[in-house]
Amino acid sequence: MTEVYEYLFLGGLNIVTEEFLKLNQIRNVVTVDIELPDIDLTSLNIQHKHIQLTDEENSLLFPYFPETTDWLINAIQNKQNSLVHCRHGVSRSATIVIAVLMKLLNQTYQTTLDQIKVNHSSACPNPGFINQLALWKILDYKIQNGHKNYRLFKFQTGYIAEQEQNNENESIASEFGFKCGKCRKRIFDSSDLIPHKAEWWRDFSTDNLCNKSYCLIPKPWMELKEDVDQGKLNCRCGNKLGSFTLQNYVCIQCSCGEESRGPTILVNPARVDKYKINHV
Structure with a gap:
């Protein structure tokens, strides 16, 4: 057990005893x-x-960050002692504590981990949790529904946030729109475009976009079937726009030669028309 920050303790299951909790005035x-x-x-x-979660790379702790960090930060500010624990006090609980201190102190993952390790050397989040903490920093320690990294996180991990409503009319600033070449319906915007091999835990905002095919984050209107290795993406009017996969073991190759593995959507530029959006 370690007090890694004032009023904040980190440890394993073995310290969750009545004696310890009373001695340290844990609230x-x-x-x-x-x-x-x-x-x-x-x-x-x-x-x-x-938080019912196993210590595996594909376990998602990120959805619990906003509420849990706010709760613990409020306790710190009110000078209430708090304990975060998992089975051994190494990965899951350390991840939550790191998320708290990253937000409280506006720090990076590595700086925060180094700080914790001074008094709790066993702290060691698994690689999946490290990526989720990187996303936490990119999103400025809060959920940003329209942010490309958060949208890509949900797409590539299959996470569905029940409290969030899909809204095709969600207002996200975009420079360009894209219409179906057949029915002329606006089907996606430049805010939906991502580079090939974009990763949700990495800031890809300055990466170059491919013009041989459009790599997209999914839109609510898309009907993406999970039971196919590689499916055809069609507009609602039937226009064949491109292809997609939701399988982590499948690669889709762009005409530029770049291969993308895992959940990917590619649209053929010849099937859509690009236009500039005039914002009032």
């Missing part, structure tokens, strides 16, 4: 594990959050 506990501690926290007047 809030976050459990990041499948199982709960074998202790009645409510009888000790302790507020408790339980």
Whole structure:
């Protein structure tokens, strides 16, 4: 067990005992594990959050960052001691604590990890959690529904945020729009374009876009079937726009020669018409 920051403790399941909690005047506990501690926290007047998650690279902790970090930061600011723990105090709980301090101190992942390791040397988030902390920094420690990295995160991981509503009319500033070459319906914008091999945990905002095919983040109107290795993307009017895959083991090759593996959408520029959007 370690006090990694004032009023914030990090550890494993072995320290979640009545003796420890009373001795350190813990008022809030976050459990990041499948199982709960074998202790009645409510009888000790302790507020408790339980995040049911295994320590695997494809486990998603990011969706829990906003609410949990705000809760713990509020406790710190009110001088209440909080404990974040998982089974061993190494990966899952360390990830939550790093997310808290990144937001509280406006720091990068590495700076925060180095700070924690001074007193808790075993802190070591798995690679998947490290990527999610990189996204946390890119998004400025909050959910930004229209941000390309967040949209790509949801697409490539299959994460569905129930509280978020898909809205085809969502207002996102775009320089260009693209209409179907057949029915003339506006089907996507420049804000939906991404480079080949874009990764949601990396800032790709300055990367060059391909003009041989348009690589897209999905739009709500697209009907992407999960039961095919590589499907055809059609406009609602039937115009054949391009191809897609939702499978991590499938590669789609652009006419430029670049291959993209995993969830990918490619549109043939010859099937759409580009136009400049005039903002009032």
